[in-house]
Amino acid sequence: MAGTRRRPTLDDVANAVGVSRATVSNAYNRPDQLSASLRDEVLRAARRLGYAGPDPIARSLATKRTGAIAFMLDTGLSAAFSDPALSITLDALATTVDPEGHALLLLPGGHDGGPPADRVLTAQADLAVAYSLADGAPALRAVRRRGLPLVVIDQPVVPGSARVGVEDRAGAAAAARHLLSLGHRRFGILSAQCLSTPRGGPLTAEEALRSRQLYNRERMAGYLDTLATAGVDPAGVPIWETSGLSREHAMRDAWALLDRVPRPTALLCMSDELALAALAVANRHQLAVPGDVSIVGFDDTPPARWAEPGLTTVRQDLAGKGRLAGELALHLLRGGQPPKPTTLDVELVVRGSTGPVH
Amino acid sequence: MAGTRRRPTLDDVANAVGVSRATVSNAYNRPDQLSASLRDEVLRAARRLGYAGPDPIARSLATKRTGAIAFMLDTGLSAAFSDPALSITLDALATTVDPEGHALLLLPGGHDGGPPADRVLTAQADLAVAYSLADGAPALRAVRRRGLPLVVIDQPVVPGSARVGVEDRAGAAAAARHLLSLGHRRFGILSAQCLSTPRGGPLTAEEALRSRQLYNRERMAGYLDTLATAGVDPAGVPIWETSGLSREHAMRDAWALLDRVPRPTALLCMSDELALAALAVANRHQLAVPGDVSIVGFDDTPPARWAEPGLTTVRQDLAGKGRLAGELALHLLRGGQPPKPTTLDVELVVRGSTGPVH
DNA sequence: CACAATGGCTTAAGCGCTTCAGAAAGTCCA
DNA sequence: TGGACTTTCTGAAGCGCTTAAGCCATTGTG
Numbered sequence: 001m002a003g004t005r006r007r008p009t010l011d012d013v014a015n016a017v018g019v020s021r022a023t024v025s026n027a028y029n030r031p032d033q034l035s036a037s038l039r040d041e042v043l044r045a046a047r048r049l050g051y052a053g054p055d056p057i058a059r060s061l062a063t064k065r066t067g068a069i070a071f072m073l074d075t076g077l078s079a080a081f082s083d084p085a086l087s088i089t090l091d092a093l094a095t096t097v098d099p100e101g102h103a104l105l106l107l108p109g110g111h112d113g114g115p116p117a118d119r120v121l122t123a124q125a126d127l128a129v130a131y132s133l134a135d136g137a138p139a140l141r142a143v144r145r146r147g148l149p150l151v152v153i154d155q156p157v158v159p160g161s162a163r164v165g166v167e168d169r170a171g172a173a174a175a176a177r178h179l180l181s182l183g184h185r186r187f188g189i190l191s192a193q194c195l196s197t198p199r200g201g202p203l204t205a206e207e208a209l210r211s212r213q214l215y216n217r218e219r220m221a222g223y224l225d226t227l228a229t230a231g232v233d234p235a236g237v238p239i240w241e242t243s244g245l246s247r248e249h250a251m252r253d254a255w256a257l258l259d260r261v262p263r264p265t266a267l268l269c270m271s272d273e274l275a276l277a278a279l280a281v282a283n284r285h286q287l288a289v290p291g292d293v294s295i296v297g298f299d300d301t302p303p304a305r306w307a308e309p310g311l312t313t314v315r316q317d318l319a320g321k322g323r324l325a326g327e328l329a330l331h332l333l334r335g336g337q338p339p340k341p342t343t344l345d346v347e348l349v350v351r352g353s354t355g356p357v358h
Numbered sequence: 359m360a361g362t363r364r365r366p367t368l369d370d371v372a373n374a375v376g377v378s379r380a381t382v383s384n385a386y387n388r389p390d391q392l393s394a395s396l397r398d399e400v401l402r403a404a405r406r407l408g409y410a411g412p413d414p415i416a417r418s419l420a421t422k423r424t425g426a427i428a429f430m431l432d433t434g435l436s437a438a439f440s441d442p443a444l445s446i447t448l449d450a451l452a453t454t455v456d457p458e459g460h461a462l463l464l465l466p467g468g469h470d471g472g473p474p475a476d477r478v479l480t481a482q483a484d485l486a487v488a489y490s491l492a493d494g495a496p497a498l499r500a501v502r503r504r505g506l507p508l509v510v511i512d513q514p515v516v517p518g519s520a521r522v523g524v525e526d527r528a529g530a531a532a533a534a535r536h537l538l539s540l541g542h543r544r545f546g547i548l549s550a551q552c553l554s555t556p557r558g559g560p561l562t563a564e565e566a567l568r569s570r571q572l573y574n575r576e577r578m579a580g581y582l583d584t585l586a587t588a589g590v591d592p593a594g595v596p597i598w599e600t601s602g603l604s605r606e607h608a609m610r611d612a613w614a615l616l617d618r619v620p621r622p623t624a625l626l627c628m629s630d631e632l633a634l635a636a637l638a639v640a641n642r643h644q645l646a647v648p649g650d651v652s653i654v655g656f657d658d659t660p661p662a663r664w665a666e667p668g669l670t671t672v673r674q675d676l677a678g679k680g681r682l683a684g685e686l687a688l689h690l691l692r693g694g695q696p697p698k699p700t701t702l703d704v705e706l707v708v709r710g711s712t713g714p715v716h
Numbered sequence: 717c718a719c720a721a722t723g724g725c726t727t728a729a730g731c732g733c734t735t736c737a738g739a740a741a742g743t744c745c746a
Numbered sequence: 747t748g749g750a751c752t753t754t755c756t757g758a759a760g761c762g763c764t765t766a767a768g769c770c771a772t773t774g775t776g
Binding site: 019020021022023026033034035038058060061062063064 | 723724725726727728730731732733
């Protein structure tokens with residue numbers, strides 16, 4: 001007739017069949033609570049009426065579970081997904097929680113190191129996962145206020161939350177030692193955004209060590225400490241903050257380091273993405289890798305393997321990290337207490353992009 | 359005291375302040391409905407009691423809006439996000455709907471060309487977006503049954519849904535013409551998964567044209583028709599379906615085409631990702647591009663520009679596509695009728711990966 | 717054969733919020 | 747001064763579902 005007919009509800013089905021509302025509910029949620037024949041009849045009636053099953057929202061209100069996990073990022077989606085490290089972690093996480101019926105609700109970051117607080121407060125989710133947000137991001141406080149269980153990845157532990165992290169510092173140290181052992185003494189460090197108001201360009205060691213991201217600080221400390229121990233003055237090591245999230249930006253920034261006189265013989269990069277940009281720009285300017293400059297990355301994402309030459313990098317178990325985060329999420333959702341923070345091992349993978357200093 | 363205290367509700371706040379529940383609700387949702395001072399008092403009381411604002415689920419039940427948009431994919435997250443084309447589209451979509459308070463709920467694909475129907479039926483979302491799902495995916499029926507508004511991207515139009523697509527066929531035709539005009543007569547086509555039970559390996563033209571994905575069919579038809587018109591027998595053009603979603607698979611498959619005798623002088627690829635894999639494998643086997651073989655892609659994603667040589671490809675406005683999908687979503691959410699399907703233009707971008715046949 | 721156990725269904729009390737139609741109290745203007 | 751408005755707040759009816767508790771008839775048991 002006129003306009004759209006009201007969607008049928010559980011009650012409509014119950015009335016049509018002549019049973020109570022509870023019985024229809026049971027037909028969907030607890031088949032063992034009614035006879036098979038009645039269940040059949042109910043389901044048939046539902047189909048006939050165009051009833052698509054219990055309304056997810058009403059069900060959520062009654063059960064106090066939404067079946068969604070909020071995934072909080074510190075950047076927009078495009079930047080986030082262009083990083084294979086995130087894609088792999090996220091996929092593993094999703095795959096782990098999927099069998100239990102949990103989907104991921106994406107909360108991309110604004111400009112304060114995470115999603116806006118009000119988005120978190122109104123997000124329909126049973127639990128939140130924070131993926132390397134800035135320390136003290138408003139989103140974290142919002143999660144707190146709501147009393148949502150929280151899993152943090154690559155972040156300082158938040159009271160009451162479960163945490164999974166990576167041996168960032170040790171990995172970075174291993175990378176630096178590797179280069180030192182090849183005879184390198186003139187280094188450059190290419191870093192992701194560090195400052196709370198990122199500006200791109202040169203950074204002092206102090207600034208770099210105050211990065212708002214834990215993994216950044218840890219890796220930076222791993223590099224600088226190791227160099228210092230070997231007698232390389234950190235103050236003399238140029239550090240460059242990228243000015244944007246795209247490959248183009250990273251290439252420009254890498255070149256800013258490689259174009260110095262005297263040229264660094266080795267570049268320590270905060271991620272494979274940055275290292276690959278450096279590789280590309282070295283290539284473009286006819287610098288031989290590793291002949292003229294050695295380059296190391298961090299993460300060991302798939303593109304690091306395809307690169308020409310292969311990228312020497314610090315491998316972390318990205319899929320394992322996501323899987324573990326997923327298991328922690330499920331554990332918390334079952335009412336479990338947050339276990340002790342886990343820190344995953346890393347391993348230096350030497351490929352063709354590093355060699356002895358000429 | 360014992361265990362966790364029950365979370366405070368709107369009622370608790372109302373009682374604490376001594377006002378009605380409606381007033382507290384208004385304090386949050388319609389500040390103009392009460393005096394500023396009372397509102398202040400309410401908010402203060404809420405803070406004091408540890409009330410984090412109206413429960414999103416209860417609110418949803420009352421308002422019948424969840425603030426989430428379900429994004430349905432035909433693959434898992436990792437495969438999906440390793441494709442820059444999706445990342446860019448998704449980011450633009452998210453950015454468009456975000457200001458209106460909508461977040462994205464990710465529904466990754468199972469094995470029937472989309473997410474499982476029950477996931478769709480229980481997903482908490484106001485609207486669904488289908489991103490190049492297989493024709494007739496169960497997920498689409500589930501959306502239908504629920505009566506959810508639907509936006510489809512790169513798919514056949516579904517009755518009652520809004521659609522945005524791309525001139526896939528024309529773009530593919532342009533790419534083929536370009537190669538023909540360079541004198542090429544021996545082609546190979548590298549395709550994404552076509553068959554409903556993908557097996558990888560050679561495909562007949564008929565099989566390829568029956569791909570379960572619309573864009574695949576269209577591009578394929580664009581290639582084959584154009585070649586046929588130019589007198590190149592489609593039956594003589596080897597078509598190879600990729601055997602997996604990773605770069606490694608794609609490289610192996612590309613080599614299967616390039617290693618034929620006689621070797622094709624030009625490779626038509628269904629996407630930039632495949633073309634880049636072909637480029638990499640040509641490089642690895644010392645085949646000059648475009649000297650020995652010309653390669654074209656489709657999409658014009660950023661890596662196509664960085665490639666060495668730059669990839670000749672068909673540009674589509676990925677961000678525009680996502681933005682448009684977002685606007686369509688908002689339109690439908692406001693109760694608007696689905697407008698006529700939109701088809702976005704494409705443009706051939708000639709770079710270094712194609713050249714005259716030797 | 718009386719009694720407990722079981723299966724099958726219903727009753728009813730929520731879950732926490734929004735919103736519409738007022739009521740009460742002030743404000744304005746002729 | 748009094749009627750027409752406003753402003754500010756309340757009452758109450760939902761939104762559509764789940765689930766504990768209970769009722770009744772049947773079945774099994776010693």
